[in-house]
Amino acid sequence: MERFEVRNGNVTLSVIADGPHDPAGLPILCVHGWPELSHSWRYQIAHFARLGRRIAALDVRGYGESDKPAEIAAYTMAELCGDVAAVIDALGGRAILFGHDWGAPIVWNTALRHADKVAAVAGLSVPYIPAGDVNFLEAMRRVHAGRFFYQLYFQEPGVAEAEFSDDPLTLDKIFWGISGEGLRVQAYAPKGPEDRFLTGMAAPEHYPAWMGEADMETYRKAFARGGWHGPLNRYRAQDLDFATREAVKGRHIEQPACFIAGTLDPVRGFVPGHDSFAAAGAACDDFRGTTLIEGAGHWVQQEAPAEVNAALERFVAGL
Numbered sequence: 001m002e003r004f005e006v007r008n009g010n011v012t013l014s015v016i017a018d019g020p021h022d023p024a025g026l027p028i029l030c031v032h033g034w035p036e037l038s039h040s041w042r043y044q045i046a047h048f049a050r051l052g053r054r055i056a057a058l059d060v061r062g063y064g065e066s067d068k069p070a071e072i073a074a075y076t077m078a079e080l081c082g083d084v085a086a087v088i089d090a091l092g093g094r095a096i097l098f099g100h101d102w103g104a105p106i107v108w109n110t111a112l113r114h115a116d117k118v119a120a121v122a123g124l125s126v127p128y129i130p131a132g133d134v135n136f137l138e139a140m141r142r143v144h145a146g147r148f149f150y151q152l153y154f155q156e157p158g159v160a161e162a163e164f165s166d167d168p169l170t171l172d173k174i175f176w177g178i179s180g181e182g183l184r185v186q187a188y189a190p191k192g193p194e195d196r197f198l199t200g201m202a203a204p205e206h207y208p209a210w211m212g213e214a215d216m217e218t219y220r221k222a223f224a225r226g227g228w229h230g231p232l233n234r235y236r237a238q239d240l241d242f243a244t245r246e247a248v249k250g251r252h253i254e255q256p257a258c259f260i261a262g263t264l265d266p267v268r269g270f271v272p273g274h275d276s277f278a279a280a281g282a283a284c285d286d287f288r289g290t291t292l293i294e295g296a297g298h299w300v301q302q303e304a305p306a307e308v309n310a311a312l313e314r315f316v317a318g319l
Helices: 038-050 077-091 103-113 136-143 159-166 170-177 180-185 213-226 229-236 238-243 305-317
Strands: 002-008 011-018 028-031 055-058 095-100 118-124 253-262 284-293
Touching (some): 011 077, 028 077, 038 213, 103 118, 136 238, 159 229, 229 238
Parallel strands (some): 028 095, 095 118
Antiparallel strands (some): 002 011
16 A cells, blocks of 8 residues: 655645556546545455555545645535546546545546546445536525534534534544444434534444444544544535536536445435435436445445445446
C-alpha cells in the first residue's frame, strides 16, 4: 500500500493505492461517503490488488489527510468532481469509479462532468437520479414536515458539529446504528423536529467482524484531528448545487454502470412509501444491473465485502 498526494487548485488530496502499475489496464478509483475515509475501501483495495488491478481511494476533501476548506462553497458537487478528475489524471487519465454514500453522487456526477476520464461507474447505496427542477432539501422539508430528517438538521453550521464532538462514541453509534446488525437489534422510534441526530442511538456492545476496534480507532483519530465541519458542509452545499445544475440537468449516465446496496439500507426509504432502489438504472443508458445484499445495512462494502467484491469483479470483468 502506498499513499501519495494530488493537488487540485488550492486543495491537496491524500490518496492510497495498491496493485501493479499496468499501462494497458484501467485503474479503479474509490470515493467514500459520510462520515468515512479512504479506509472504508480496504476490502476492495485488497481484493482488486490481488487480482492484479491498480486500485486507489482518496480521502475526500474535508476528511482524513486531505485538506479541509472552511467555506461551504468549497464542497459543491462541481468542486468534488474536480477533485476526482485530478486524481484520475494522476492515475493515468482514465479510470473506473466506485462510489459509496456521498461518494456515489460524486462518481455519478464525475461521469457527467468529466466524461472522457470515466470508463465506467459503480454506485453503492445511492442510485443515480438526474438533477431536475426540484430542490432536494425543499422536497425533504415537505416530505418530513413535523419530523426529524438528518440532512435538514445538518444545515445550521455548528449545531451537528457540537453534538458529534461532545460524544466520544459518535462514530461508534453511527456505524453500528445503520449497519445491518444495528438495524436488526435497535427499534428506532420516529424522531421529532427538536430531536438530535444521535437521539435513540446506542453504541455496540461488541464490534462486528467487519469493523474491528483497530478500524474504529482509525476513524476516531481522523475525526478527532479533522473535525466535522468539512464533512457536514457537503450537505450544506446542496442549495448551491441546485442553483448551478444546468451543466448536468436531466442528463443520463452513458458509461457502463451498476448499482449495489444492502436490503436494509435506510437510504432505500428516504421518501416514505417509496423504494428508491426499485429503478436504480432508470437514468443509466448502459446499466449492467442492481445487486442487493440481503441483510446488509448502509455500510455495504464493509459489511459484506465478499458479496460486494464479487459483484464489482463481475462488473469490471464485463467491461
